Amino acid sequence: MVSFWSFLLSYPEVFLAIACFFCLSLFRLVRHCHKSDLPVNWPVIGMLPFLVRNLYQIHDSVTDMLREAGCTFRIIGPWFLNMSFLATCDPATVNHCFNTNFNNYPKGSEFAEMFDILGDGLLVADSASWEYQRRVAMQVFASRAFRSFSMSTITRKAGTVLLPFLDHMAKHGSQVELEGIFMRFSLDVSYSTVFATDLDCLSVSHPIPAFGQATKEVEEGMLFRHVVPPSLWKLLRMLKVGSEKKMADARVVIDKFIYEEIAKWKAQANKECQGDVLSMYMNWPMDPSMSEQQKTLFLRDTVVGFIFAGKDLIAVTLTWFFYMMCKHPHVEAKILEEIKALQSTTWPGNLSVFECDNLRPATYLQAALLETLRLFPATPFEEKEALNDDVLPDGTMVSKGTRIVFSLYAMGRIKGIWGKDCMEFRPERWISKSGRLRHEPSYKFLSFNSGPRSCLGKDLGLSNMKMAAASIIYNFKVELVEGHAVMPESAVILHTRNGMMVRLKRRELTAA
Numbered sequence: 167m168v169s170f171w172s173f174l175l176s177y178p179e180v181f182l183a184i185a186c187f188f189c190l191s192l193f194r195l196v197r198h199c200h201k202s203d204l205p206v207n208w209p210v211i212g213m214l215p216f217l218v219r220n221l222y223q224i225h226d227s228v229t230d231m232l233r234e235a236g237c238t239f240r241i242i243g244p245w246f247l248n249m250s251f252l253a254t255c256d257p258a259t260v261n262h263c264f265n266t267n268f269n270n271y272p273k274g275s276e277f278a279e280m281f282d283i284l285g286d287g288l289l290v291a292d293s294a295s296w297e298y299q300r301r302v303a304m305q306v307f308a309s310r311a312f313r314s315f316s317m318s319t320i321t322r323k324a325g326t327v328l329l330p331f332l333d334h335m336a337k338h339g340s341q342v343e344l345e346g347i348f349m350r351f352s353l354d355v356s357y358s359t360v361f362a363t364d365l366d367c368l369s370v371s372h373p374i375p376a377f378g379q380a381t382k383e384v385e386e387g388m389l390f391r392h393v394v395p396p397s398l399w400k401l402l403r404m405l406k407v408g409s410e411k412k413m414a415d416a417r418v419v420i421d422k423f424i425y426e427e428i429a430k431w432k433a434q435a436n437k438e439c440q441g442d443v444l445s446m447y448m449n450w451p452m453d454p455s456m457s458e459q460q461k462t463l464f465l466r467d468t469v470v471g472f473i474f475a476g477k478d479l480i481a482v483t484l485t486w487f488f489y490m491m492c493k494h495p496h497v498e499a500k501i502l503e504e505i506k507a508l509q510s511t512t513w514p515g516n517l518s519v520f521e522c523d524n525l526r527p528a529t530y531l532q533a534a535l536l537e538t539l540r541l542f543p544a545t546p547f548e549e550k551e552a553l554n555d556d557v558l559p560d561g562t563m564v565s566k567g568t569r570i571v572f573s574l575y576a577m578g579r580i581k582g583i584w585g586k587d588c589m590e591f592r593p594e595r596w597i598s599k600s601g602r603l604r605h606e607p608s609y610k611f612l613s614f615n616s617g618p619r620s621c622l623g624k625d626l627g628l629s630n631m632k633m634a635a636a637s638i639i640y641n642f643k644v645e646l647v648e649g650h651a652v653m654p655e656s657a658v659i660l661h662t663r664n665g666m667m668v669r670l671k672r673r674e675l676t677a678a
């Protein structure tokens with residue numbers, strides 16, 4: 167070391183050259199950081215500083231980054247931490263990975279481990295297990311009994327729980343946190359759709375039930391798993407501490423509820439199928455070689471999947487939809503005009519509820535919901551893992567095991583994909599000249615996924631949201647509390663950061 171310094175001192179020009187080189191590199195780096203949205207790849211720590219610095223607004227930062235990079239960018243994580251991945255919002259790449267080269271992009275074992283709460287269920291399964299579960303689920307979704315039971319459940323819940331709750335808040339002039347209300351409502355609806363029994367999450371006087379609290383804990387744990395190195399959360403899981411301990415406790419609560427519902431179903435004398443998910447699966451002819459224990463586990467994984475698949479996605483989409491209504495009153499006025507012409511039924515408290523089937527002609531309302539999902543996709547990103555080496559349509563090389571993260575949030579905000587007005591909320595873009603809904607390919611509008619794994623609950627979810635949105639708009643004027651900023655949370659589901667504080671006013675309207 168001493169000889170190194172004495173060498174430098176005896177050759178001051180070499181010392182000066184090295185010092186200049188470092189200063190210049192630092193200067194370029196600082197300038198780059200100021201001018202560019204692309205992350206800098208630092209020695210050892212890779213692009214971790216970018217992720218940490220932008221954690222607060224990760225979806226917007228990744229959008230800016232992908233805009234500048236031309237839709238695809240390789241994020242390098244710290245050495246040895248297995249955090250590197252390819253980020254993209256390129257529809258051609260989406261089409262390649264979700265459709266044409268589907269078999270090379272399974273969800274992967276890392277994904278299944280990250281979402282271990284879902285067991286071996288449909289949402290995390292791959293290969294033969296996924297194919298079997300998907301076939302069964304498709305038949306359940308296609309059955310008339312399931313469809314009519316789900317639709318009547320949501321109508322009943324809107325008429326008996328959601329609207330009376332909002333009416334109570336309107337009468338008292340209280341401020342309401344709308345996302346929380348939608349989360350409770352969606353959980354209520356999902357639970358009843360799955361078990362044909364009520365959880366009562368939206369009571370004015372009762373706290374959220376233990377099951378609802380547990381699903382929240384699980385979701386927070388999932389977020390933690392996404393932002394720290396896998397080795398860290400796996401260590402915490404092994405030690406049963408921190409967020410992993412909370413997740414494990416939450417799983418015990420969730421499983422207790424589910425096993426109790428299964429036991430209740432088995433104990434009842436009348437095993438007639440009402441159309442709820444549990445009875446549909448209970449009556450399904452399962453593989454006779456399965457033991458009773460395996461059958462119960464299969465049911466557990468299935469019903470957890472059904473509950474987690476839609477509930478939060480519907481809740482956050484409704485929240486962003488009402489945020490858009492507050493910001494674009496002319497859109498809300500057009501929706502109101504559209505639904506005034508449709509039939510609704512009157513429930514206690516003189517509250518009008520629209521049944522899903524009566525809302526079929528409400529094209530503009532559906533366009534507004536799709537436009538909400540374009541700008542605020544309920545799942546802001548999707549992940550896949552390459553099974554074998556591959557080359558993406560833009561020439562990017564992908565090696566076996568590479569994680570690819572698809573930013574749905576960025577996809578909706580890129581001019582090259584949606585045009586110059588991509589940042590504007592304009593339901594009209596979804597309506598064709600003939601007044602019908604315009605079809606957009608799913609690899610461009612990825613909110614319900616694309617290809618063989620596309621969402622099985624898309625129609626049901628849209629019907630539910632149309633019903634809730636129409637019934638609320640018809641009965642109430644929703645106003646944002648002044649000064650309350652609404653922005654996206656950096657999470658696996660696009661929640662609002664601080665909720666959405668609103669005031670409700672009852673409209674004086676009568677059904678047409």
Ligand code: HEM
Nearest residue numbers: 288289475476479480483544613614615619621622623627
């Ligand atoms: C706003 C409403 C909804 C949105 C935005 C949505 C979106 C999605 C997305 C993005 C996926 C792919 C997930 C992944 O691959 O990781 C998916 C899958 C799925 N969704 Fe939905 N969903 C919604 C509502 C529902 C509802 C209400 C149900 C049913 C209760 C449902 C059932 C499913 C199922 C079963 C899958 C798994 C398909 C498979 O892996 O083969 N979804 N959904």
